[in-house]
Amino acid sequence: MKYIDIHAHMVSRTTDDYVQMAMTGCVALTEPAFxxxxxxxxxxxxxxxxxxxxxxxxxxxxQYGIRHYAWLCLNPxxxxxxxxxREVLRRIPKYLDRPNVLGIxxxxxxxxxxxxxxxxxxxxxxxxxxxxxxxxxxxxxxxxYKGTRVIVEALxxxxxxxPRRVLIDHAEEHTLAxxxxxxxxTGLTLYPQTKTSPERxxxxxxxxxxxxxxxxxxCDWGPSHPDAVPRFILQxxxxxxxxxxxxxxxxxxxxxxxxxxxxFNLRGVGGATTVGxxxxxxxxxxxxxxxxxxxxxxxxxx
Amino acid sequence: MFDLRRTAGYxxxxxxxxxxxxxxxxxxxxxxxxxxxxxxSGTQLVDEYFIENRTRLLDVAAYLDRxxxxxxxxxxxxxxxxxxxxxxxxxxxxxxGRTARIQMVFSDPTTEPLEMLDQKSARGAYxxxxxxxx
Numbered sequence: 001m002k003y004i005d006i007h008a009h010m011v012s013r014t015t016d017d018y019v020q021m022a023m024t025g026c027v028a029l030t031e032p033a034f035x036x037x038x039x040x041x042x043x044x045x046x047x048x049x050x051x052x053x054x055x056x057x058x059x060x061x062x063q064y065g066i067r068h069y070a071w072l073c074l075n076p077x078x079x080x081x082x083x084x085x086r087e088v089l090r091r092i093p094k095y096l097d098r099p100n101v102l103g104i105x106x107x108x109x110x111x112x113x114x115x116x117x118x119x120x121x122x123x124x125x126x127x128x129x130x131x132x133x134x135x136x137x138x139x140x141x142x143x144x145y146k147g148t149r150v151i152v153e154a155l156x157x158x159x160x161x162x163p164r165r166v167l168i169d170h171a172e173e174h175t176l177a178x179x180x181x182x183x184x185x186t187g188l189t190l191y192p193q194t195k196t197s198p199e200r201x202x203x204x205x206x207x208x209x210x211x212x213x214x215x216x217x218x219c220d221w222g223p224s225h226p227d228a229v230p231r232f233i234l235q236x237x238x239x240x241x242x243x244x245x246x247x248x249x250x251x252x253x254x255x256x257x258x259x260x261x262x263x264f265n266l267r268g269v270g271g272a273t274t275v276g277x278x279x280x281x282x283x284x285x286x287x288x289x290x291x292x293x294x295x296x297x298x299x300x301x302x
Numbered sequence: 303m304f305d306l307r308r309t310a311g312y313x314x315x316x317x318x319x320x321x322x323x324x325x326x327x328x329x330x331x332x333x334x335x336x337x338x339x340x341x342x343s344g345t346q347l348v349d350e351y352f353i354e355n356r357t358r359l360l361d362v363a364a365y366l367d368r369x370x371x372x373x374x375x376x377x378x379x380x381x382x383x384x385x386x387x388x389x390x391x392x393x394x395x396x397x398x399g400r401t402a403r404i405q406m407v408f409s410d411p412t413t414e415p416l417e418m419l420d421q422k423s424a425r426g427a428y429x430x431x432x433x434x435x436x
Contacts, residue, residue: 080419111424113416141424145409153413174405200401206339238350240341 001247003229004254005029006187007106007135007169007216010057010068011049012036017219017226018064024230027269028067030258031057032106032135035077037221043087046074050091054098067269069258071105071135072096079110079119089122096130102261103127105135106169109147112139121154128160133261136168138175140194148175152182165260167214172196176204180212185257189218190228198228198235210245214253362390385427 005021008029021029031053033046040046053070061068072095074088095101107123109116127134136155139147151168155161163183171179171186172195179186188204189195196204201215217228225231229250236246258264342350369377377383389404410428 077422111416111419111421112410113419115418117415139424141426142408142410142428143424145406146412149413150415172405173402174409203401209339240346241339245339 001025001230001233001243001250002027003233003250004214004258005217005219005229006167006214006254006258007032007189007218008226009034009218009220010061011052012221013219013226015060018061018066021226022064022066024227026066026229028069028254028258028266029061030069030071030102030135032071032137033073033075034106034137034220035075039078039081040084043084043091046088047091050095054095054100058100065269067266069100069102069264070098071103072101073104073107073123074119075106076108076110076116076120076137076139079116080113082115082118085119085122089126092126093130096132099263102258102263103133103135103165105133105167106137107134108137108151109139110143112143112147112150117150117154120151124155124158124161128158134161134166136166138168138170140170144170144172145174148178152178152184155184156182164212167257169216170195170218171204173200173204176208180208183212185212185214188213188215190215190225190232191218192223192225198232201232202236202239202241205249210249210253212253212257213249214257215249381429381431382425382427384431 002025005026006029008021008031010018010029010031033049033053036049040049050072054072057070058068072092074085079085092104104123104127107120109120124134126132136151138144138151148168148171155163155166164185167185167187168179169187170189172188176186176188188201190198190201195218205213215229215232217224217226219226219228233246233250236249237243255264255266369383385408389407392400392403392407408427
């Protein structure tokens with residue numbers, strides 16, 4: 001089954017991981033800017049990073065028929081340093097026109113400090129100023145509930161924000177409802193330890209429904225699986241859910257959310273390619289649902 | 303030895319309980335139907351998933367036994383293990399929404415931002431007892 005991983009930090013992954021993702025059905029992924037496990041020493045480090053995820057990684061992914069998109073920001077783990085944040089934010093606009101950049105993200109909070117919140121608001125205002133979609137990280141573990149509440153309340157203060165263009169990620173059982181009830185999209189992160197397992201993600205979908213919801217691997221330099229989405233598909237089938245429902249969650253929902261960006265399209269994706277080339281796919285003519293046909297007619301997919 | 307009965311005397315018990323009760327109320331008022339997308343009967347869920355969840359339960363028991371064998375009394379007062387034992391009580395009660403309520407046992411229920419960064423990473427449980435004990 002084809003799928004889109006809406007959250008994958010491929011700068012931390014090997015080429016073998018791209019191969020594994022391609023072989024298990026991944027046709028596209030998005031890579032939010034994040035914390036590499038250590039703090040950068042200057043804004044110049046972010047310039048290099050932004051070039052990596054807007055130039056090098058799309059080419060690397062394309063070799064395996066995977067379309068690569070990116071979100072840009074200074075991540076919440078480094079948001080405490082206000083001077084660094086101001087300098088990085090000043091540099092972000094020059095990358096926003098890159099063909100694979102979908103918006104600002106993953107912004108958010110880490111320990112929920114006043115400086116982190118100020119940096120978060122600066123990013124939101126940057127996104128509004130440049131009419132960008134927003135991808136939001138919510139904190140880990142004991143900080144998730146507090147951080148998600150503060151993020152939702154902060155976003156609701158902006159009258160100009162369309163919640164349908166904002167995805168608040170890493171939701172769990174105690175935060176999912178507050179995100180969905182306020183009109184935002186959300187993501188469930190399939191991790192082996194922290195965040196949620198495929199089994200619990202399915203439970204949440206059974207309780208809250210599949211609307212405005214995506215699942216992702218969020219694979220990075222820590223314990224994580226680049227094939228987390230196909231593992232989720234396997235568990236969905238084991239639980240007895242239909243391929244139609246599974247396809248909605250792993251393919252159609254990401255297209256609905258990401259397709260709000262005019263840059264997002266899957267035309268020509270699929271199959272092995274050479275660097276930088278996207279030959280047309282010759283697969284997947286079967287079992288198309290109505291929503292995909294609508295997206296096809298709009299030119300988002302073929 | 304860990305003793306679940308000790309959890310009743312925790313200084314932070316009321317704050318934990320309040321956070322859980324609040325979540326229970328929120329869940330009752332907002333959660334959609336829990337049956338709309340379920341595709342397995344109770345019997346099917348037991349048949350399919352009992353063994354793997356039995357395994358998970360034994361892993362938790364073995365972890366507590368391991369802590370016992372370590373013989374370190376300080377772990378009993380560690381806020382993470384206090385929260386862990388509190389979560390076990392929620393696990394054993396009969397009302398639904400256990401996962402969300404256990405999440406709240408481990409969660410910071412406040413909304414006021416910290417004045418400055420105190421540590422880079424989360425530790426897995428909020429220290430409900432820090433203000434009481436200093």
